Structure formats: structure tokens, C-alpha cells
Amino acid sequence: MTMAAAARAATPPPAERDEPISGEQPMSGIEIDSISMEFTLPDGGVVRALSDVSLGIATGEMVSVLGPSGCGKTTLLNIVGGFLSPTRGAVRLNGHTVKGPAAERGVVFQQGALFEWLTVEQNIGFGPRMAGRPKAEIRDKVHDLLGTVGLQGFAEKPVYQLSGGMQQRVALARCLANDPDVILMDEPLGALDALTREKMQGLVLRLWKETGKTILLITHSVEEALYLGQRLIVMAPRPGRIMKEFRLPFPERGLTMPPREVKASSDFVATREEVLSMIWSMEEEIMGENGSSEVSS
Amino acid sequence: MSAQVKSPRLAIWLGLADNAFTRQKTVKFGDAAAVNSGRFYSVLVVVVLLLAWVVTSALNLIEPFYWPTIQGTWDRFTKLVAEGYRNVPLIDHIGISVYRVLSGVVYGALVGIPIGFAMGLSSVARGFMDPIVEFMRPIPPLALIPLVILWFGIDETAKIFLLFLASLFIMILAARAGVSSVRVSKVHAAYSLGASKLQVLRHVILPNALPEIFTGLRTAMGVCWGTVVAAELVAADQGLGSMIMIAKNFLQTDTVVIGIILIGLIGYTIEMVMRWLERILIPWKGKG
Numbered sequence: 001m002t003m004a005a006a007a008r009a010a011t012p013p014p015a016e017r018d019e020p021i022s023g024e025q026p027m028s029g030i031e032i033d034s035i036s037m038e039f040t041l042p043d044g045g046v047v048r049a050l051s052d053v054s055l056g057i058a059t060g061e062m063v064s065v066l067g068p069s070g071c072g073k074t075t076l077l078n079i080v081g082g083f084l085s086p087t088r089g090a091v092r093l094n095g096h097t098v099k100g101p102a103a104e105r106g107v108v109f110q111q112g113a114l115f116e117w118l119t120v121e122q123n124i125g126f127g128p129r130m131a132g133r134p135k136a137e138i139r140d141k142v143h144d145l146l147g148t149v150g151l152q153g154f155a156e157k158p159v160y161q162l163s164g165g166m167q168q169r170v171a172l173a174r175c176l177a178n179d180p181d182v183i184l185m186d187e188p189l190g191a192l193d194a195l196t197r198e199k200m201q202g203l204v205l206r207l208w209k210e211t212g213k214t215i216l217l218i219t220h221s222v223e224e225a226l227y228l229g230q231r232l233i234v235m236a237p238r239p240g241r242i243m244k245e246f247r248l249p250f251p252e253r254g255l256t257m258p259p260r261e262v263k264a265s266s267d268f269v270a271t272r273e274e275v276l277s278m279i280w281s282m283e284e285e286i287m288g289e290n291g292s293s294e295v296s297s
Numbered sequence: 298m299s300a301q302v303k304s305p306r307l308a309i310w311l312g313l314a315d316n317a318f319t320r321q322k323t324v325k326f327g328d329a330a331a332v333n334s335g336r337f338y339s340v341l342v343v344v345v346l347l348l349a350w351v352v353t354s355a356l357n358l359i360e361p362f363y364w365p366t367i368q369g370t371w372d373r374f375t376k377l378v379a380e381g382y383r384n385v386p387l388i389d390h391i392g393i394s395v396y397r398v399l400s401g402v403v404y405g406a407l408v409g410i411p412i413g414f415a416m417g418l419s420s421v422a423r424g425f426m427d428p429i430v431e432f433m434r435p436i437p438p439l440a441l442i443p444l445v446i447l448w449f450g451i452d453e454t455a456k457i458f459l460l461f462l463a464s465l466f467i468m469i470l471a472a473r474a475g476v477s478s479v480r481v482s483k484v485h486a487a488y489s490l491g492a493s494k495l496q497v498l499r500h501v502i503l504p505n506a507l508p509e510i511f512t513g514l515r516t517a518m519g520v521c522w523g524t525v526v527a528a529e530l531v532a533a534d535q536g537l538g539s540m541i542m543i544a545k546n547f548l549q550t551d552t553v554v555i556g557i558i559l560i561g562l563i564g565y566t567i568e569m570v571m572r573w574l575e576r577i578l579i580p581w582k583g584k585g
């Protein structure tokens with residue numbers, strides 16, 4: 001925690017920064033530079049999953065991505081994570097090009113990415129253990145993180161005995177244990193019930209504040225995207241592209257205000273409705289296309 | 298609650314009554330978890346079979362040449378335990394058979410698991426091994442006995458080599474299936490936690506494959522146990538298979554029957570031990 005606190009102290013709170021919304025490239029942070037991704041199907045067809053997507057994310061910034069199913073969100077995250085290399089364009093982190101997965105970019109998956117043969121403690125300590133850190137150091141770090149994510153007393157449990165929400169806490173802690181520069185999350189709370197999800201949003205927000213990490217969060221929930229995005233990127237499908245960006249005050253507000261209050265405030269509700277209707281119209285467009293193609297065939 | 302707690306534990310254990318949870322299920326037909334052990338009927342069938350043997354023995358209904366009396370079989374058994382069979386203690390007949398099986402399975406695993414891993418991880422290895430594995434897979438190990446005898450004669454090496462072959466392909470397939478079953482998100486997670494390829498292999502792919510490997514070991518044990526007896530029938534002077542074959546030549550039906558019962562019991566014990574080990578060693582099986 002001490003290192004994270006130092007990093008936090010060194011960088012001014014994200015809210016006070018005056019970053020360009022897009023276009024210009026930040027010196028540090030993530031730089032997604034006009035990437036396109038085309039999947040070639042076995043039958044020779046081509047799916048344009050992403051088309052000329054550019055996005056800059058400053059260090060310490062928390063950005064959420066929203067969009068209809070199939071618009072390329074996971075593809076985008078997989079490229080930033082280094083699991084896929086784009087057909088065109090490049091992703092840079094602090095100036096160097098991303099070529100593969102690395103410890104600097106931690107990933108939290110939706111579900112099922114914990115190691116079920118390890119205990120909670122061993123899962124969280126996985127990264128430091130792979131890096132060959134001393135045992136005592138790992139133990140202390142894991143102990144701290146168990147407290148941070150509220151899992152004291154579960155250290156020795158096998159992860160498969162935990163509820164879905166607790167498993168995602170482990171996944172978050174496992175990611176933090178490695179002290180990455182960037183945390184990428186692909187619908188990390190997507191499999192949770194509404195109440196657990198809301199609690200976990202609070203945890204993500206708190207972790208962002210305490211650690212000052214750069215966070216890229218993909219979600220299906222408009223409310224979550226607003227609550228956990230200093231900037232919200234709305235994507236459109238066919239081909240996957242960025243359609244609109246919003247700069248949002250809600251994460252900072254969430255740091256001082258109770259979540260329900262933030263989510264009930266009039267500007268939150270207004271933005272939520274605006275984004276929702278935007279996504280609805282996109283969905284309708286898709287449905288319309290499908291409908292017409294069905295009729296014509 | 299107390300009424301339920303009082304429900305006869307013995308009846309539940311015997312499978313005559315459902316346990317408290319199953320009792321409350323309304324859909325039982327089609328729910329495999331609602332089928333209880335039925336232990337009572339297991340005991341019943343064993344008792345009935347033994348009784349039938351006692352009765353037929355007492356009434357001398359069956360010619361001992363075809364099936365021995367239970368008394369005669371027991372006498373023969375105590376004699377075998379005390380004196381052994383053909384100068385070899387009975388425990389050694391059993392021991393050598395078990396030893397052959399364990400050796401065959403261990404060698405098969407030592408060679409098969411790395412090959413299976415390679416096939417699951419590299420297209421070169423898969424390409425090289427696939428025709429061999431797919432060709433060998435449907436061949437019953439017994440069909441290899443003549444070839445193995447031509448190569449190695451009938452000594453110990455021959456038998457262990459045969460069992461090695463019997464378990465090898467089972468272990469290759471199990472290890473390959475285990476590697477293929479790893480969720481790519483776990484591998485991705487490990488890499489983005491800073492693991493190297495070797496660490497991913499050791500700390501993700503290997504433990505992820507262990508349940509399948511263990512299932513493979515269980516299957517290999519069963520197949521090898523069947524194969525060793527058959528191999529000993531063909532050529533051996535020690536081991537349970539050879540014991541019943543020689544006894545047959547001397548028309549000692551009782552010894553043949555004792556051998557068969559022992560083969561069944563030991564096979565059963567091996568399976569039980571493997572299941573127990575699986576529960577202890579791989580508690581996460583099926584929980585991913």
C-alpha cells in the first residue's frame with residue numbers, strides 16, 4: 001500500500017487534470033493509436049471487429065467503455081492486454097508499444113479465471129510468487145490485500161468455495177498484488193446480482209482512489225459505466241468504432257457521496273437516459289437490419 | 298427439525314430411505330443426484346449369491362469339476378495361504394501381478410504425460426504423434442502379446458513392456474485432453490500476472506490437467522489389471538493369471554475360482570484406492 005500511496009501523492013488527482021478528451025496523445029498512460037481489427041473466418045469471410053479506434057487514457061484515469069453486444073469491446077481490451085495484435089495500428093503504454101501480455105497491465109476477467117487448485121491466499125500471491133519475491137513479503141502483501149477487499153479470514157479457503165462476488169474480490173486483489181500500471185476489466189461484475197454488483201462498484205471506486213491506478217473498464221451496465229468512468233466511451237458496432245465520449249463527474253462525486261445519492265442525482269439520471277437512448281437506437285438499427293435481411297431471404 | 302434428524306440413519310446409509318435433502322426433491326426420476334446408494338440391495342445380492350453357493354454345496358447339486366463347494370474352496374484357500382501355490386506363496390502371486398501393473402502404469406505415465414502435453418501444446422508434436430496415437434488406440438493390448446513375445450521372449454521385460462504399451466496411449470490421450478481443457482482466460486490471467494511460459498506450464502496447465510491425468514491413471518490401472526492377468530495366462534510361471542492357468546491344466550477348479558475371486562477383489566480395491574486418492578489429491582476436480 002505504501003508504494004501505491006506514494007504514487008498517488010506524486011500524481012495530482014485525476015479530476016484536476018486538464019487532459020485533452022481525445023485526439024492529442026498523452027505522454028504517459030495508454031495510447032490506442034488508430035487500431036483496426038479484422039477477424040478472418042474459416043469460410044474466408046472477414047469480420048471487422050474494430051475500425052480505426054483511437055483513444056488516449058492518462059495515467060491514473062478511469063475510463064469506462066459501453067456499447068451494444070458485438071461492438072468489439074472485448075476485442076479492444078484483448079488488444080490492450082496484449083492477447084491479440086491488431087490488424088492495423090498500435091497500442092502504447094508510457095511510450096512503448098504493447099507486444100504481448102505483461103505484468104504492467106493487469107486484467108480482471110468476468111469469471112472463471114481464478115486458479116481453482118489454489119487457495120485464496122495463493123491466488124492473490126500468484127504474481128509476486130512468479131516474480132520470485134521473498135515469501136515473507138508476499139505473505140504481508142496478501143494479508144494487506146485481504147483486508148483491502150474485505151476477505152479477512154478466507155485466506156486458506158479454496159476459491160471454489162467462495163461466492164461469485166467474493167471470487168471477484170479475489171480476482172481484484174490478485175491483480176493489485178502485482179502492482180500493475182494499468183488495470184483492464186472486462187465486465188468484471190457482469191455475473192453478479194444487482195446488490196453485490198453495487199457493493200463491488202464501491203470497492204472498485206475505493207481501490208481506484210487508494211491506488212491511483214489507470215483503469216479501463218468494460219461493462220454492459222450504463223449505470224456502472226457512468227458511476228465508474230471519468231470518461232465514458234460509447235462504441236457502435238459494424239464495424240466497431242467509438243461513437244461518442246462523455247466526460248463525467250460521477251466517480252469523483254462517488255468518493256465523497258453515498259452511491260445511491262450519486263446515482264439518483266438529476267444530471268446522473270439525465271446522462272443515463274441520454275446514453276441509454278443512444279444505445280437503444282443502435283440496437284434498433286441492428287434489429288432493423290436483421291429483420292430486413294430475414295425478409296429479403 | 299428433530300423429527301427429521303431422528304430419521305433412521307441406518308436406513309439412509311443402507312439406501313432404504315432418502316436423506317433429508319433428497320427427500321424434499323419432487324423431481325427424482327431423471328435427477329441422477331437423487332438416486333441413492335441402494336447399499337441394502339448390494340448387501341442383499343452378495344448374501345443371496347453366497348447363500349446359493351452354500352446351499353448348492355451342501356446339497357451337492359453341482360459337480361465340483363464345474364464349480365467347487367464353498368467348503369472345499371475355503372479349505373483350498375487356507376491351504377494356498379499356508380503353503381502357497383507351486384512353491385510360490387500366494388501373496389507373491391498377487392504381489393508380482395500388482396507389481397507388473399504398477400510398473401506398467403508408472404512407465405506409461407512417465408512417457409505418456411510428456412507426449413500428451415507436447416501434443417496439446419505444439420502443432421509439430423501433434424502432427425508427429427497423431428497418426429501413431431490414433432492408430433494404436435483401437436488395438437487391444439492383448440493383440441500385441443504375440444509381437445511382444447517375439448521381441449522380448451516371455452521374461453519380465455515382456456510383460457512390463459506390454460503393460461507399458463497398454464497404459465501409454467491412455468495416458469497420452471488423458472494428458473492431451475487435460476491440456477486442451479484449460480480455459481484460455483486462466484492462461485491469459487497468468488501471463489498478465491507476469492508468468493513466463495515455463496511458469497504457465499508448471500503453475501496453470503499442469504494443475505489444470507491433473508484431474509484428467511488422474512482419470513487416465515484410473516483407466517490405465519483398470520485396463521492394465523485386465524491385461525496382466527491375460528498376459529500371465531499366455532506366458533508366465535508366477536502371478537494370478539498363471540496360477541489359474543496352471544490350476545486349469547491340473548483340473549483344480551477350486552484354485553481357478555479362488556484366483557478369479559482374487560482378481561475381481563484386487564481390481565475393485567485398486568479402483569477404490571484410486572478414487573480415494575483422487576478425492577484427497579485433487580479436491581478441485583470439476584470445480585473450475
Ligand SMILES: Nc1ncnc2c1ncn2[C@@H]1O[C@H](COP(=O)(O)OP(=O)(O)OP(=O)(O)O)[C@@H](O)[C@H]1O
Pocket residue numbers: 039040041047048049067068069070071072073074075076240
Ligand atoms: N476470434 C474471433 N473470430 C471471429 N470473430 C470474432 C472473434 N472474436 C470476436 N469476433 C467478432 O468480433 C466482433 C466483436 O466481438 P467482441 O467479443 O469484441 O464484442 P463485445 O463488444 O465484447 O461483445 P459482448 O458485449 O457481447 O461481450 C463480433 O462480431 C464477434 O463476432
Ligand SMILES: [Mg+2]
Pocket residue numbers: 073074075
Ligand atoms: Mg465482450
